Amino acid sequence: MTTVQRIKEIEDEMARTQKNKATSYHLGQLKAKLAKLRRDLLDPTKGGGGGGGGLGFDVARTGVASVGFVGFPSVGKSTLMSKLTGTHSEVSAIDFTTLTTVPGTLKVHGAPIQILDLPGIIEGANDGRGRGRQVIAVARTCNLIFIVLDVLKPLADKRIIESELEGFGIRLNKRPPAITVRKKDKGGIAITNTVPLTNIDQDEIKAILSEYKLSNCDVAIREPNATADDLVDVIEGNRVYIPCIYVLNKIDAISIEELDLLYKIPNSVPVSSKEWLNVDELIDRMWERLDLVRVYTKPRKAPPDYNTPVVLRRGRSTVEDFCNSIHKEIAKQLKYAIVWGSSAKHARGQKVGLDHVLEDEDVVHIVKK
Numbered sequence: 001m002t003t004v005q006r007i008k009e010i011e012d013e014m015a016r017t018q019k020n021k022a023t024s025y026h027l028g029q030l031k032a033k034l035a036k037l038r039r040d041l042l043d044p045t046k047g048g049g050g051g052g053g054g055l056g057f058d059v060a061r062t063g064v065a066s067v068g069f070v071g072f073p074s075v076g077k078s079t080l081m082s083k084l085t086g087t088h089s090e091v092s093a094i095d096f097t098t099l100t101t102v103p104g105t106l107k108v109h110g111a112p113i114q115i116l117d118l119p120g121i122i123e124g125a126n127d128g129r130g131r132g133r134q135v136i137a138v139a140r141t142c143n144l145i146f147i148v149l150d151v152l153k154p155l156a157d158k159r160i161i162e163s164e165l166e167g168f169g170i171r172l173n174k175r176p177p178a179i180t181v182r183k184k185d186k187g188g189i190a191i192t193n194t195v196p197l198t199n200i201d202q203d204e205i206k207a208i209l210s211e212y213k214l215s216n217c218d219v220a221i222r223e224p225n226a227t228a229d230d231l232v233d234v235i236e237g238n239r240v241y242i243p244c245i246y247v248l249n250k251i252d253a254i255s256i257e258e259l260d261l262l263y264k265i266p267n268s269v270p271v272s273s274k275e276w277l278n279v280d281e282l283i284d285r286m287w288e289r290l291d292l293v294r295v296y297t298k299p300r301k302a303p304p305d306y307n308t309p310v311v312l313r314r315g316r317s318t319v320e321d322f323c324n325s326i327h328k329e330i331a332k333q334l335k336y337a338i339v340w341g342s343s344a345k346h347a348r349g350q351k352v353g354l355d356h357v358l359e360d361e362d363v364v365h366i367v368k369k
Helices: 003-016 024-042 077-085 132-139 154-167 202-211 228-236 256-262 279-290 319-326 328-333
Strands: 065-071 102-108 111-117 144-150 170-172 179-183 189-193 217-221 240-242 244-249 268-270 292-297 305-313 334-340 350-352 362-368
Touching: 003 024, 024 202, 024 228, 065 077, 065 132, 065 154, 065 279, 077 102, 077 111, 077 279, 102 279, 111 305, 132 154, 144 154, 144 170, 144 279, 154 170, 154 244, 179 228, 189 202, 202 217, 202 228, 244 279, 256 268, 268 279, 305 319, 319 328, 319 334, 319 362, 328 334, 328 362
Parallel strands: 065 111, 065 144, 144 244, 170 240, 189 217, 244 268, 292 362
Antiparallel strands: 102 111, 179 217, 292 305, 334 350, 334 362
């Protein structure tokens, strides 16, 4: 039996099993088994097949962040990509026109953002159908995902694509759950929780730990409404948490009343790539979700250079990161830096060291030893 067939068999059994106190242990085991099989699909050395790469899918990364376009064939990804970046991505009314990853670059607020037009995926992609596995593997490496949907059937397609990405360990618009699992040499299993366990019980936790052969460990749950899936995600440790914007394309084909309804879908931006409608809002939302930090350099006895900012990622935006992004030797030669902006305590500027965290649109002057 192949990995995909075993996955289908477990999913069918989970669908048939009613959740109650008597079945929680069994369901916990099934969820853990399912996660392990999906991990095999991700690993190209296992029987389930390859999880990434392949001809036309290995793309050299450029820019400070990457945005991947994911969607079904013929939803307008290539048209949007071509108009945003000026990069030619084959456009046609027929399905599967784009067969490889097409990279392009969009400059926003002085920051170069890499845009990746991925081939259209089909239902069952995470089980190996079409080129879906390679497409999703590239999506795992992106800093932001655009799920491009046809406005005439957005919710049905949205659910299918979310399911495909979830199956490959991509968690959209979520953060890692506040759950820790710490292995130890002896002492059995100790479970502590600082919030009520509403969606998982002790039996289910023990079943999952048993499937992973964790007989001596401490489990601490601080995540409200934690589920068995959250615990499995923490144990697997290979999940990626990526922000996502749902791009509802082809709004030129619907009425104003229908457009008002589309705005109620969370994290969505209705656009028309063909007529170039509302794309400015999409770019603004993209910048907001990427959460980048622009830092301007100030040479000695000269005004700050506001035309070419040094762009850093939030969480990696210290003065040391700033120095390393220009040249690795600068951090070694730094005596101190003077910072103006929202991270500085004084309007006249603040002397700081390498560990100072910079904020968006700060101005920095480097003083060498």
